[in-house]
Amino acid sequence: MPKIIILDENTACRIAAGEVVERPLSVVKELVENSLDAGAGNITVSIAGGGLESITVVDNGCGISQEDVPLAFQRHATSKIKTAGDLYQIQTLGFRGEALPSIAAVSDLLIKTRIRENSEGYYLNLRGGKLIEEGPVGCQVGTTVTVRKLFFNTPARLKHLKSKATEIGLINELLYKMALINSGVGFILTHNGRQIFQSPGSAKLLETVAAVYGVNAASVMVPLEFKDNEIQIEGYISKPELSRSSRQQITTAVNGRLVRSFAINSAIEEGYRGLLTVGRYPVAVLLLQMPPGVLDVNIHPAKMEIKIEAEEKVLSLITTAVRSALREVNLIPGFSRVVHEKVSLPPSEEPYHLDMLSIEKTKPESQQKFSLIPSSKESAYLKKDEGLKNSSKNYLKQDNLNMPEQAMQFSTQDNVERQVFAETVSNYLSSNFPELRVVGQLINMYIIASSDAALYIIDQHAAHERVLFEKYFSNLQNGNAEIQYLLAPVNVNLKYYELELLAQHSQSLKALGFVFEEFGKDAVLLRGIPADCSAVEAQQIIADMMEILVDTGKLGTTDLNYKLASLLACKAAIKGGESLSIQSMQTLINLLSKSKEPYTCPHGRPTVISFSRQELNAMFKRT
Numbered sequence: 001m002p003k004i005i006i007l008d009e010n011t012a013c014r015i016a017a018g019e020v021v022e023r024p025l026s027v028v029k030e031l032v033e034n035s036l037d038a039g040a041g042n043i044t045v046s047i048a049g050g051g052l053e054s055i056t057v058v059d060n061g062c063g064i065s066q067e068d069v070p071l072a073f074q075r076h077a078t079s080k081i082k083t084a085g086d087l088y089q090i091q092t093l094g095f096r097g098e099a100l101p102s103i104a105a106v107s108d109l110l111i112k113t114r115i116r117e118n119s120e121g122y123y124l125n126l127r128g129g130k131l132i133e134e135g136p137v138g139c140q141v142g143t144t145v146t147v148r149k150l151f152f153n154t155p156a157r158l159k160h161l162k163s164k165a166t167e168i169g170l171i172n173e174l175l176y177k178m179a180l181i182n183s184g185v186g187f188i189l190t191h192n193g194r195q196i197f198q199s200p201g202s203a204k205l206l207e208t209v210a211a212v213y214g215v216n217a218a219s220v221m222v223p224l225e226f227k228d229n230e231i232q233i234e235g236y237i238s239k240p241e242l243s244r245s246s247r248q249q250i251t252t253a254v255n256g257r258l259v260r261s262f263a264i265n266s267a268i269e270e271g272y273r274g275l276l277t278v279g280r281y282p283v284a285v286l287l288l289q290m291p292p293g294v295l296d297v298n299i300h301p302a303k304m305e306i307k308i309e310a311e312e313k314v315l316s317l318i319t320t321a322v323r324s325a326l327r328e329v330n331l332i333p334g335f336s337r338v339v340h341e342k343v344s345l346p347p348s349e350e351p352y353h354l355d356m357l358s359i360e361k362t363k364p365e366s367q368q369k370f371s372l373i374p375s376s377k378e379s380a381y382l383k384k385d386e387g388l389k390n391s392s393k394n395y396l397k398q399d400n401l402n403m404p405e406q407a408m409q410f411s412t413q414d415n416v417e418r419q420v421f422a423e424t425v426s427n428y429l430s431s432n433f434p435e436l437r438v439v440g441q442l443i444n445m446y447i448i449a450s451s452d453a454a455l456y457i458i459d460q461h462a463a464h465e466r467v468l469f470e471k472y473f474s475n476l477q478n479g480n481a482e483i484q485y486l487l488a489p490v491n492v493n494l495k496y497y498e499l500e501l502l503a504q505h506s507q508s509l510k511a512l513g514f515v516f517e518e519f520g521k522d523a524v525l526l527r528g529i530p531a532d533c534s535a536v537e538a539q540q541i542i543a544d545m546m547e548i549l550v551d552t553g554k555l556g557t558t559d560l561n562y563k564l565a566s567l568l569a570c571k572a573a574i575k576g577g578e579s580l581s582i583q584s585m586q587t588l589i590n591l592l593s594k595s596k597e598p599y600t601c602p603h604g605r606p607t608v609i610s611f612s613r614q615e616l617n618a619m620f621k622r623t
C-alpha cells in the first residue's frame with residue numbers, strides 16, 4: 001500500500017488549476033470577472049496566438065495594495081468573503097480565491113497593480129506558481145495581468161486544446177456576453193494586435209446590443225421590463241423576424257453573473273411559443289436581479305450554473321415578461337429588414353427568411369403582370385351579408401356552396417357562444433396591428449392590403465389558421481363549444497384503443513366541436529362537427545387527432561390543447577389556391593387584427609409582411 005502524503009502547495013495548485021483553468025477561455029473569464037469585481041469601467045483584453053502565447057487583461061479598477069499582492073496568489077485567498085455564511089450573500093463574481101493561484105500554477109504570470117492612494121504600483125512575476133521577481137513599478141491605477149505560455153508545464157492539457165481559431169471564437173463570444181450584461185463597462189478585445197470588438201460602455205444596453213449584433217439587429221429588439229418586490233427582469237429580446245438556429249444568442253445573467261440555464265432558456269422560448277418556427281431561437285439579453293439569499297452560486301466549477309429558490313415562480317415571470325413585451329409591438333417584418341437578414345444569416349438555416357427572400361429573387365420578374373383587381377369569378381361568390389353571423393366558414397370558404405347537405409344546422413346556444421367569442425376577441429386589441437384595407441388577392445394565396453403608410457401582403461392560409469387557432473384554443477380552455485350538428489350522423493370506424501382515447505378526451509373533443517355517440521365495439525357515430533369544416537374533413541381530422549392523442553402521456557393540458565387546436569386550425573383554415581371575395585378577405589383581416597398574436601400562424605410562420613413607403617420609394621428610386 002503506498003503511503004498517504006499531503007501534497008505540496010504547488011502540486012495542489014496544479015490540480016486545482018485543472019478545474020478552474022480548463023483552457024484560455026477560462027483564464028479570460030476569471031481575469032475579466034476579477035476586473036469587474038474591482039469596479040473597472042474599462043477592460044481591455046489582448047490575446048495572442050489563440051491565448052496560448054499570451055493573454056493580457058488591463059483594467060482601471062481599484063487595484064491591489066502592495067502588501068496584498070502576494071496574498072492574492074495563495075489558494076483560498078480572497079477579499080470577497082470572510083465566512084461560509086457569506087456564500088449566501090454574494091454580490092461579487094469571484095469568491096473562491098482560486099483563480100489567480102491556479103492560473104499562475106500553469107503559466108508565466110505578470111501582475112502590475114496600483115491603488116489610488118499610492119503614487120506607484122507593485123509587480124509580481126510567477127512561473128509555474130513559483131515567485132520569480134517582485135517589486136515597485138510605475139503604472140496607472142488599476143490592474144494589468146499578463147499570462148504567457150499557458151499550460152507550458154501541463155503538456156497533456158495543451159494537447160487537448162482545440163484550434164486557435166476555436167479558442168478566439170469562444171473568447172469573442174464570452175466578451176460579447178460580458179459586455180451585454182455589463183453595458184456600463186467599455187470592453188475592448190484584440191487578437192494578434194488587431195481590434196476585433198469594442199463595446200461603448202455607455203450603460204445603454206441597446207447600444208451594446210448594436211455593437212455586438214449590429215444596428216439592424218438592434219432595430220428589431222424589443223425592450224423587456226418587469227419588477228416586483230423581489231425580482232427584477234430587464235433586457236432586450238428580438239422580434240420573431242430575427243431568429244437563430246441555436247440558443248447561443250440568448251444571454252442571461254442573474255445578479256450580474258453570466259449563467260447558462262436550460263430552464264431559463266426554456267422559459268424564454270415558452271414566451272415565444274407559436275411565434276418562432278421549430279428549431280429557431282431568439283436573440284435575447286435578459287438581466288435578472290433577485291436577493292442574493294435566494295441563490296446558490298457555488299454549484300459549478302466555472303460558476304456558470306446557479307440554483308434559484310422558488311425557481312418555478314421566476315421562470316413563469318420570465319415567460320410572462322417575454323410574452324407581454326412581444327405583444328406590445330408591431331411584429332410585421334418589413335421588406336428591407338428581410339433583405340438585410342440575408343446578409344447576416346446563411347439562408348439554409350432560415351426557412352422563414354428563405355420564403356421571404358424568394359420575394360427578392362423574383363423581383364426582376366416582378367414585371368410579371370399581376371392585376372390586383374379581383375377577378376369576376378370572385379365577384380360571383382361575393383354574397384351579401386357574409387360574416388360572423390352565419391358560420392365562420394361562410395365568410396371565408398367558397399366551397400360552402402357545395403358542402404354536403406346534411407352539415408348545416410346551428411342551435412341558438414351556438415350563436416350565443418359565437419358572439420361571446422367575438423367579444424372576447426375584441427378585447428385583445430392590445431397588439432399594435434395596423435388598420436388594413438384589403439386591395440385584392442394575389443395568385444389565390446395572398447391578400448394584398450394597405451394602410452396609410454405601407455403595403456401589406458397577408459398569407460391567407462396562415463392568417464385564417466391564426467384566427468381559428470385562437471378560437472379553438474380558448475374554447476378548449478373554457479369548455480365552450482361551437483358545433484354544427486349533422487342531420488344524418490356519420491359512421492366512423494375506430495380501433496379499440498382509439499375508442500378508449502376518444503372517451504378519455506371527449507370533453508376536449510366536444511369543445512372543439514366533435515360530438516360522438518357510441519356505436520358498437522369498433523365504431524362511433526359522429527353527430528356534431530366543428531362549425532368550420534365539412535363532414536368529410538372532420539373524419540380526416542379525427543384520424544389525425546388520434547395520432548396526437550396516442551402519445552399524449554407526457555403532454556400537459558396546455559401542450560395538448562395547443563396541438564389539438566393547431567391541428568384543427570390548420571385543417572379547417574382556407575387553403576392557398578382558394579379564391580376569396582374582398583368582403584371575406586376584409587373580415588379575415590379584421591379578425592386577424594384582433595387576434596392575440598396576429599403576426600404568426602401557430603407554427604410560427606409569418607402571417608403578414610410589409611413594404612413601407614420608404615421601402616417602396618427606394619425600390620422605385622424616388623428620392
Ligand code: ADP
Nearest residue numbers: 034038072078079094095096097098099100143
Ligand atoms: P476571487 O476572485 O475568488 O476572490 P482570485 O484568485 O480571482 O479569487 O483573486 C484573489 C483576490 O485578488 C481577489 O479577492 C481580489 O481581492 C484580488 N484581485 C484579483 N484580481 C484583481 C483585480 N483585477 N483588481 C483588483 N483586485 C484583484
Ligand code: MG
Nearest residue numbers: 030034094099
Ligand atoms: Mg476571481
